[in-house]
Amino acid sequence: xxxxxxxxxxxxxxxxxxxxxxxxxxxxxxxxxxxxxxxxxxxxxxxxxxxxxxxxxxxxxxxxxxxxxxxxxxxxxxxxxxxxxxxxxxxxxxxxxxxxxxxxxxxxxxxxxxxxxxxxxxxxxxxxxxxxxxxxxxxxxx
Amino acid sequence: xxxxxxxxxxxxxxxxxxxxxxxxxxxxxxxxxxxxxxxxxxxxxxxxxxxxxxxxxxxxxxxxxxxxxxxxxxxxxxxxxxxxxxxxxxxxxxxxxxxxxxxxxxxxxxxxxxxxxxxxxxxxxxxxxxxxxxxxxxxxxx
Numbered sequence: 287x288x289x290x291x292x293x294x295x296x297x298x299x300x301x302x303x304x305x306x307x308x309x310x311x312x313x314x315x316x317x318x319x320x321x322x323x324x325x326x327x328x329x330x331x332x333x334x335x336x337x338x339x340x341x342x343x344x345x346x347x348x349x350x351x352x353x354x355x356x357x358x359x360x361x362x363x364x365x366x367x368x369x370x371x372x373x374x375x376x377x378x379x380x381x382x383x384x385x386x387x388x389x390x391x392x393x394x395x396x397x398x399x400x401x402x403x404x405x406x407x408x409x410x411x412x413x414x415x416x417x418x419x420x421x422x423x424x425x426x427x428x
Numbered sequence: 429x430x431x432x433x434x435x436x437x438x439x440x441x442x443x444x445x446x447x448x449x450x451x452x453x454x455x456x457x458x459x460x461x462x463x464x465x466x467x468x469x470x471x472x473x474x475x476x477x478x479x480x481x482x483x484x485x486x487x488x489x490x491x492x493x494x495x496x497x498x499x500x501x502x503x504x505x506x507x508x509x510x511x512x513x514x515x516x517x518x519x520x521x522x523x524x525x526x527x528x529x530x531x532x533x534x535x536x537x538x539x540x541x542x543x544x545x546x547x548x549x550x551x552x553x554x555x556x557x558x559x560x561x562x563x564x565x566x567x568x569x570x
Contacts, residue, residue: 316463317462318539319460320464321459322458377454390543394536401532405469
């Protein structure tokens with residue numbers, strides 16, 4: 287029987303340990319996590335990303351809950367997932383997922399399904415802030 | 429350019445945070461982790477697992493290093509992995525893996541390759557201690 291323990295949009299920094307604690311269960315032999323972060327490939331380039339600003343549609347929390355439930359449906363996986371909103375600097379986590387399950391294949395597959403569906407379906411947009419002051423809106427799937 | 433930051437057999441409890449810190453890198457947009465733990469499916473059954481005792485061949489650390497390097501080869505992934513030896517109670521981690529990479533597909537795939545190859549190739553054996561006092565040796569692939 288699957289379960290969703292956390293499915294939340296958050297203005298505060300995301301806490302991986304809190305997500306791990308939320309999926310804690312003695313029957314779980316496998317725990318996977320995914321953290322998606324603001325990355326900086328070339329700090330010296332004019333178009334280097336120095337921050338991302340995330341904003342979410344009011345429906346986003348309900349959509350995130352449905353994404354997590356659908357990813358775990360038909361499995362024994364326990365899921366905790368949060369997506370950050372607001373301004374994030376390089377290195378900060380935009381999304382954190384923890385999945386516990388009896389066996390590793392399921393733990394990996396459910397974790398992957400959650401992030402892939404977030405990328406396609408969660409109504410969250412990001413504005414990229416570059417080193418030269420330029421900003422660019424990015425849609426879903428970024 | 430891939431890198432292996434930790435590849436270790438450990439008699440001490442495994443520390444996921446230490447593995448996450450070991451793969452820390454501003455250029456990494458995706459971080460995946462896997463923890464394999466001693467699970468207990470039915471605490472009241474006579475054959476319920478109450479502990480596992482892991483022992484390793486002396487070559488195991490070198491094999492683990494090669495497993496991690498091979499899993500990351502040809503990618504930008506940074507890998508940290510440890511396998512526990514000795515007696516583990518239910519809930520304790522037997523293996524901990526952290527992988528950081530530029531993008532999520534690579535982070536998931538390298539993490540999965542590391543654990544799958546550990547299961548087939550790492551010369552570690554486990555003895556299962558059951559609630560009624562029975563012990564059973566389990567080979568690779570368990």
